[in-house]
Amino acid sequence: MGAAPPRLSAWQVLACGAAIVTLSMGVRHGFGLWLQPITQAQGWTRESFSFALAIQNLSWGVFGIFAGMAADRFGAMRVLIGGALLYAMGLAGMALTTTTMGFALTTGVLIGAAQAGTTYAVVYGVIGRQIAPERRSWAMGVAAAAGSFGQFLMVPVEGWLISSFGWQEALLILAGAIFLIMPLARGLREPGFGGASTPPREQTILQALQEAMGYRSFQLVMAGYFVCGFQVVFIGVHMPSYLKDNGLSPQVASYALALIGLFNVIGTYAAGALGQRLPKRHILAFIYIARAVVISVFLIVPLSPMSVYVFASVMGVLWLSTVPPTNAMIAQIFGVAHMSMLGGFVFFSHQIGSFMGVWLGGYLYDRTGSYDIVWYIAIALGVFAALINLPVRETPIVRGPQRAEAVAA
Template sequence: MSIFRFPLVVWMGIGILIVSLGIRQSFGIFMMPISDTFQTGREFFSLAIAVQNLMFGAFQPFIGMAADRFGAKRIIAIGGIAYALGLYLTSIATSAGMLYVSLGILVGLGLSATSYVIILGAVAKVVPAEHTAKAFGLTTAAGSFGMFAVIPGAQSLLANFDWQTAMQVFAVLCTIMIAFSVFIKTSQGAGMTNPADDSQTLKEALKEAFNHKGYWFIHAGFFVCGFQVMFIATHLPSYIADKGLPGNTAAMALAYVGIFNIFGSYFWGLMGDRFNKRYVMSSLYMMRSVVLALFVTLPLTTESATIFGAAIGFCWLGTVPLTSGLVRQIFGARYMSTLYGLVFFTHQIGSFMGAWVGGRVFDHYGSYEPIWWATVVLALTAAILHLPINDKPIVRVVAQPA
């Protein structure tokens, strides 16, 4: 199937992801100005982002169940409203504690309803199984354009205005997601499901997944992914600033993460359709471990920071089409938003740990070095964990009437 023949839901989903994830990935450059405003250490902002990611994950299984039952359109619209409200309340906060509610809980709720789990769940219901990894890769890749587009814009807003104004501009930007949600249609085409999938209840689907060992290995691998990407997104700007490099170096490095993630996500998704997803996933994590080890070992310069952004960006969210593709391949599309939502919750526990522990370690040791090396070890562990997964589709038998 040519990418140009994908249904409209794919393209609307891409637009929603550009806004949702573009804003989310820019939060790292707000750490220092917000910390200066409230006169707090970095652990405060790190914990607020950690709460956001924990809530992002905690809401996700329930949001996924709601999307499977009521449709993605309503869920995305509600998420856009929560996202905008959280950003606006952050901009007018007068105490640091308010950010745990606005930037933490409300934005976390908004993200859970407007990001990959809901969008890919909708896509899975209208794209044939043999093309899902490619469709997921395209959606992830194009959605990743938001990082490339929004982060430089956020940097420009901070350079010309205050961070409160930047947050308010982002709140207005959320209305685009609400508008795009109107066009999200998820009617399943012929051949997309089978009668056994349709007759399965949610309780049966959960029991089936929980008894599948490979499902828990998928959880473990996505925990590692969450830890790594949120540590980097949250702390890379401060790490680069600590080394005395120019202020725009971090923004450029994160922008390169975004632009190379576009190519990487589609590449890894394409590889997932052509080769065994388990082995492709292990290769991705091996690449991450090498890139991270070289970044910590070699001298940090403007050039090396940019190269790191490009290299880690190429394998940044390639895990998304592969992980979601594995869930779709093994368990089918009927309850994908629910099952992938649970996996994503584990991802967000990792994100919570990566964002918070990074700030905790820095405040305690005055250095990020221990966490950088921890990400290397975790990547190697994730590469090994994907090898024993049984990725064969589960065969269900339709109960015949007496």
């Protein structure tokens, strides 16, 4: 067996990975700001816009599996560059299309595939392979915090672009900005990828997938991540319209989304750091039950700008704080050789939840004139996710002669 390829420096991995996630997730978090400008300009229903974003989340999940496989096999750099090209094309199509079908294909399929190749699954694969296990959860917290900072940074910028240049021109400007991902991707060019040899593995893709899918704890993690997707995408996309329907100004929504991003920097970093010290299943259970409580209080108290800002700040701490412990747990249980692919499957479950959250929000609003039912579903799902994370087993899976026993357990 040959010597293992040298690792990239931790600062290089975190700097480039964090910058990529900041830009990719930052643009994505502001899509709710386009709901009313686009539907009013095009004469579409909110369900039409919501359906395209639902397709986007589903596309992200489906393509995330294959982006993860490609990143595990060929390295992250190539996947990130391809994802950046798709992202720019999708944003341009989002600006220029005039039909709901075209909007679903560009905003939905193209941007979803682009996000699969430019966000957590791919970047976390590099972190898993290049950062030592004793710092891995912390490093994932840093990368997730960067995505949250992107929301804090980019959402107000996107709101300003829309008000200053118009919604179409704003999208075209963002399409140009996405190309910055391409030079950053070169900083994540891993030794051992792209040449004549690739890092050795003890399992094929099919073996790794069969092992994970037959493991009870992996199934529970996937179910919990479904809830995460449902909650955050429903809130992120529909909260601006919910607030405007209740008489609050669009600026309140922009500030609220920015506060979610700002406080999520704290939450995701803390979740990653705590994941080095506490059982990750306990961290996840706390996050989900806390979300259910926070949403319940938000619906009970009188709605005002201050109540919105408090809700956004507290929810921000819980927003993407599920990401570091979930991905670190996958690496801890199964190892890092197929981490991007397995993370892609877990994220696919997240995106099915995202699809349901964003689509149900628009569907039930159009039929009832209210978001109340979806808020109640989000609360119930939070309790469900907290309970199913508690029995997850985090210990590394046993392979070799004892593999069948470990999988059966």
